[in-house]
Amino acid sequence: MEGASLLLLVLDLTGTFVFALNGGLTAMRAARLDIVGVITLGMITALGGGIIRDTLIDDLPPATFQDWRYLAVAAGGALIAFAFSQHLTRLAVPIELLDAVGLSVFAVTGAGKAMTFGLGPVQAIILGAITAVGGGTLRDVMIGRVPSVMREGLYAIPAIVGAGITVGCILLGFHGLAAAFAAAAACFLIRLLGVYFKLNAPRPRATTGPSDPV
Amino acid sequence: MEGASLLLLVLDLTGTFVFALNGGLTAMRAARLDIVGVITLGMITALGGGIIRDTLIDDLPPATFQDWRYLAVAAGGALIAFAFSQHLTRLAVPIELLDAVGLSVFAVTGAGKAMTFGLGPVQAIILGAITAVGGGTLRDVMIGRVPSVMREGLYAIPAIVGAGITVGCILLGFHGLAAAFAAAAACFLIRLLGVYFKLNAPRPRATTGPSDPV
Amino acid sequence: MEGASLLLLVLDLTGTFVFALNGGLTAMRAARLDIVGVITLGMITALGGGIIRDTLIDDLPPATFQDWRYLAVAAGGALIAFAFSQHLTRLAVPIELLDAVGLSVFAVTGAGKAMTFGLGPVQAIILGAITAVGGGTLRDVMIGRVPSVMREGLYAIPAIVGAGITVGCILLGFHGLAAAFAAAAACFLIRLLGVYFKLNAPRPRATTGPSDPV
Numbered sequence: 001m002e003g004a005s006l007l008l009l010v011l012d013l014t015g016t017f018v019f020a021l022n023g024g025l026t027a028m029r030a031a032r033l034d035i036v037g038v039i040t041l042g043m044i045t046a047l048g049g050g051i052i053r054d055t056l057i058d059d060l061p062p063a064t065f066q067d068w069r070y071l072a073v074a075a076g077g078a079l080i081a082f083a084f085s086q087h088l089t090r091l092a093v094p095i096e097l098l099d100a101v102g103l104s105v106f107a108v109t110g111a112g113k114a115m116t117f118g119l120g121p122v123q124a125i126i127l128g129a130i131t132a133v134g135g136g137t138l139r140d141v142m143i144g145r146v147p148s149v150m151r152e153g154l155y156a157i158p159a160i161v162g163a164g165i166t167v168g169c170i171l172l173g174f175h176g177l178a179a180a181f182a183a184a185a186a187c188f189l190i191r192l193l194g195v196y197f198k199l200n201a202p203r204p205r206a207t208t209g210p211s212d213p214v
Numbered sequence: 215m216e217g218a219s220l221l222l223l224v225l226d227l228t229g230t231f232v233f234a235l236n237g238g239l240t241a242m243r244a245a246r247l248d249i250v251g252v253i254t255l256g257m258i259t260a261l262g263g264g265i266i267r268d269t270l271i272d273d274l275p276p277a278t279f280q281d282w283r284y285l286a287v288a289a290g291g292a293l294i295a296f297a298f299s300q301h302l303t304r305l306a307v308p309i310e311l312l313d314a315v316g317l318s319v320f321a322v323t324g325a326g327k328a329m330t331f332g333l334g335p336v337q338a339i340i341l342g343a344i345t346a347v348g349g350g351t352l353r354d355v356m357i358g359r360v361p362s363v364m365r366e367g368l369y370a371i372p373a374i375v376g377a378g379i380t381v382g383c384i385l386l387g388f389h390g391l392a393a394a395f396a397a398a399a400a401c402f403l404i405r406l407l408g409v410y411f412k413l414n415a416p417r418p419r420a421t422t423g424p425s426d427p428v
Numbered sequence: 429m430e431g432a433s434l435l436l437l438v439l440d441l442t443g444t445f446v447f448a449l450n451g452g453l454t455a456m457r458a459a460r461l462d463i464v465g466v467i468t469l470g471m472i473t474a475l476g477g478g479i480i481r482d483t484l485i486d487d488l489p490p491a492t493f494q495d496w497r498y499l500a501v502a503a504g505g506a507l508i509a510f511a512f513s514q515h516l517t518r519l520a521v522p523i524e525l526l527d528a529v530g531l532s533v534f535a536v537t538g539a540g541k542a543m544t545f546g547l548g549p550v551q552a553i554i555l556g557a558i559t560a561v562g563g564g565t566l567r568d569v570m571i572g573r574v575p576s577v578m579r580e581g582l583y584a585i586p587a588i589v590g591a592g593i594t595v596g597c598i599l600l601g602f603h604g605l606a607a608a609f610a611a612a613a614a615c616f617l618i619r620l621l622g623v624y625f626k627l628n629a630p631r632p633r634a635t636t637g638p639s640d641p642v
Contacts, residue, residue, distance in 0.1 A: 034629035036585065037578025051484075056265075058274035060486035061547060068550060085632055119275060122282060137356075142565075143574050146357050150251025157250065201248035204299055270479075272488035333489060336496060351570075360571050364465025371464065415462035418513055 008177065011184075012109060013073050015102025016064070020046035020077025021088070022099050023139050028085055031143040035082055041139050042078025043071075049134030053110050053127050057117040100191040103155070104162055104184035107132040111163035112170065112180065121167045128163025129156055132187075154194030157201060162187025222391065225398075226323060227287050229316025230278070234260035234291025235302070236313050237353050242299055245357040249296055255353050256292020257285075263348030267324050267341050271331040314405040317369070318376055318398035321346040325377035326384065326394065335381045342377025343370055346401075368408030371415060376401025436605065439612075440537060443530025444498050445505040448474035450527050451567050452509025453516060459571040463510055469567050470506020471499075477562030481538050481555050485545040528619040531583070532590055532612035535560040539591035540598065540608065549595045556591025557584055560615075582622030585629060590615025 023045020024038045033041065047064045054062035064070040081088065088095065110131025114124035133149045133156050140147040149155045162183045169179035193199065237259020238252045247255065261278045268276035278284040295302065302309065324345025328338035347363045347370050354361040363369045376397045383393035407413065451473020452466045461469065475492045482490035492498040509516065516523070538559025542552035561577045561584050568575040577583045590611045597607035621627065 028632050031574045031579070032631070033574070033578050034580065034631045036583075036629050037575070038632065040578055040584075055269060055483060056275055056279060060274075060488075061484055061551075065484060065551060066547070068548060071550060071554075082632055119280070120282060122285060123275070123279060126285075141356055141358075142569055142578075144358050144569075144572050146245045146247070147251070150247050150254055150356075151245070152248065155250075156254075201250050203246070203248050204242050204252065204296055269483060270489055270493060274488075333494070334496060336499060337489075337493060340499075355570055355572075358572050360459045360461070361465070364461050364468055364570075365459070366462065369464075370468075415464050417460070417462045418456050418466065418510055 005177070008105070008109070008180065011101060011105045013069060014098060015105045016046045016070055017073045017077040018095060018098035019102050019106075019135055020074040021081050022095060023135065024078040024081025025085055025088060025095075026136075027139055027143055028081065030145055033143075038082040039075060039078040041142060042081055043074045044142065045135040045139040046074035046077060047071075047135065048138040049106060049110070049131040049136075052134045052138075053114065053131045056127060056130075057114055057119060059113075059117065096195060097192075100188050100195070103132045103159055103191055104187040107159040107162035107187050108166045108180050108184045111166040115167060115170050121171060124167045125160060125163045128166060129159040132156075132159035132162075152200055154190060154199050154201060158187040158190035158194065161190055219391070222319070222323070222394065225315060225319045227283060228312060229319045230260045230284050231287045231291040232309060232312040233316050233320075233349055234288040235295045236309060237349065238292040238295030239299055239302060239309075240350075241353060241357055242295065244359055247357075252296040253289060253292040255356060256295055257288045258356065259349040259353040260288035260291060261285075261349065262352040263320060263324070263345040263350075266348045266352075267328065267345045270341060270344075271328055271333060273327075273331065310409060311406075314402050314409070317346045317373055317405055318401035321373040321376035321401050322380045322394050322398045325380040329381060329384050335385060338381045339374060339377045342380060343373040346370075346373035346376075366414055368404060368413050368415060372401040372404035372408065375404055433605070436533070436537070436608065439529060439533045441497060441501050442526060443533045444474045444492070445501045446523060446526040447530050447534075447563055448502040448505025449509050449516070450523060451563065452506040453513055453523075454564075455567060455571055456509065456513055458573055461571075466510040467503060467506040469570060470509055471502045472570065473563040473567040474498075474502035474505060475563065476566040477534060477538070477559040477564075480562045480566075481542065481559045484555060484558075485542055485547060487541075487545060524623060525620075528616050528623070531560045531587055531619055532615040535587040535590035535615050536594045536608050536612045539594040539611075543595060543598050549599060552595045553588060553591045556594060557587040560584075560587035560591075580628055582618060582627050582629060586615040586618035586622065589618055 020042040024042035026045075027033055027041035028038055031037070047062075047070060050064040051062040054060060054064075107128045111124045111128025114127035115121070119127065136155075137147040137149055165183035165186055166180065169175075169183065234256040238256035240259075241247055241255035242252055245251075261276075261284060264278040265276040268274060321342045325338045325342025328341040329335075333341065350369075351361040351363055379397035379400055380394065383389075383397065448470040452470035454473075455461055455469035456466055459465070475490075475498060478492040479490040482488060482492075535556045539552045539556025542555040543549070547555065564583075565575040565577055593611035593614055594608065597603075597611065
């Protein structure tokens with residue numbers, strides 16, 4: 001169990017790092033930012049989802065905000081994005097893979113924490129998804145973009161599946177790390193399938209016709 | 215009293231449903247969203263004001279987030295907006311009317327809850343208005359629009375009047391549902407007059423001159 | 429000590445007033461708002477940083493939201509911005525100076541409050557900076573602008589310095605008002621130097637080349 005817990009921590013910190021890296025890079029591409037902006041947005045991308053979750057379940061101050069390891073790893077990821085943005089384009093594939101790891105781990109740990117704090121199963125699934133996609137949503141809103149999670153790709157749906165499996169396992173009495181890894185693996189696979197086949201969530205019928213002049 | 219409490223619950227759920235419907239429709243018109251985005255924005259429009267209020271008065275987890283009926287009704291309204299957006303344009307007038315019902319009920323229940331939690335009268339009026347207009351404000355910010363409540367129409371002002379009458383009645387010792395309905399009716403009427411006569415809140419003098427190049 | 433505490437309160441209220449004034453003016457220049465929008469954005473600019481800080485350190489309801497003096501001073505500043513926007517352009521220099529006072533006082537009191545609530549030194553520095561720049565960030569996000577604090581000028585960096593000196597003094601055992609004023613003075617001076625010499629925080633290398641088509 002010790003080793004497995006350590007593995008979960010390492011995966012969680014890996015997700016935090018890659019979210020910060022990815023958040024900083026995305027923000028820099030979409031808006032002219034200085035170092036303050038890049039670090040702020042990288043940290044918000046990495047920690048924002050957990051902060052929203054902890055506010056909603058009343059675990060304040062937020063856990064990731066209190067743990068210096070998460071703050072340091074998030075700041076480090078954002079700083080690397082700032083310093084090496086031009087070189088990191090070559091690492092697009094491994095960054096995408098690690099981002100899917102972060103998505104999966106955050107969805108599972110977020111849903112599990114919500115159950116631990118006594119919230120209902122539906123709320124726990126929503127909170128798992130918020131943990132996974134909340135940071136990226138805040139990042140996009142702060143740079144004036146409609147959040148990509150609400151527009152394209154499969155990003156929230158694998159998170160909801162991972163959180164759902166987590167909640168189902170807990171309700172059925174499987175509390176162990178095996179269940180957590182199975183749930184995270186399902187989220188990870190759906191996310192990768194979505195990236196590889198460029199899948200999108202269904203869109204309203206209206207927007208498949210001629211574009212409205214917004 | 216039983217029947218009146220039930221009536222208030224039904225009105226509150228009606229407001230939640232119509233806010234979700236309206237939020238989803240507005241979001242779809244202003245931005246290209248997939249089903250995840252429409253449901254997210256519908257639910258945020260319906261539940262966001264109450265969540266901000268409950269965070270500020272320290273009633274976490276937020277009440278509407280904990281009650282599955284509010285979650286289900288909000289998700290249902292957003293789903294209907296997603297599925298039937300083209301047909302719902304014909305229902306613009308009843309949707310506008312029910313939206314005014316939601317505005318009125320949220321302003322009154324929000325201000326009343328803030329008083330119950332011991333906040334001062336000015337804060338309770340602000341919190342009533344936040345409950346009523348907070349969700350729509352979040353929706354607009356998330357799709358990159360300056361919130362309509364800050365630009366045009368009479369939307370916050372009837373909410374402030376409704377919340378103000380609620381707080382006044384409580385201070386004067388009228389706690390009953392009659393006071394709540396009177397306050398909601400005042401809000402509702404001002405809102406409808408504003409819609410019918412296309413009234414706007416005062417604008418700064420500068421912006422009535424030739425438009426500045428923003 | 430009495431006089432010094434009073435001085436700190438007066439400076440804090442001065443900062444609140446000028447942040448509301450400045451927030452209302454900035455918002456009016458960047459977006460067409462009515463009186464509801466100007467007052468909302470002025471108050472959010474003045475009180476938003478403290479509200480985020482108090483949420484994160486779990487001091488809810490937020491202090492500035494509970495104290496009617498802060499609410500009244502913030503609303504007054506926003507109203508003056510609404511009524512006299514055309515005349516206030518002549519006062520740009522004193523407004524800029526008083527805004528720097530607000531930045532300094534908020535950074536110092538924010539960091540000090542976080543330490544009082546038992547947060548770690550790094551968190552306290554971040555929270556001091558959030559107190560100082562959070563309101564302006566919320567204002568910009570709400571009117572659809574990339575927050576100016578993340579793009580240009582020296583605004584967050586002096587706040588971080590002021591908060592850092594505050595935390596350092598507390599860790600070294602200097603709790604008094606002299607330390608607070610020294611920290612605020614350092615923040616104030618760096619801010620003024622930044623304004624005077626038009627200094628910017630470092631920008632990513634990529635964006636110094638030809639502009640990317642955003």
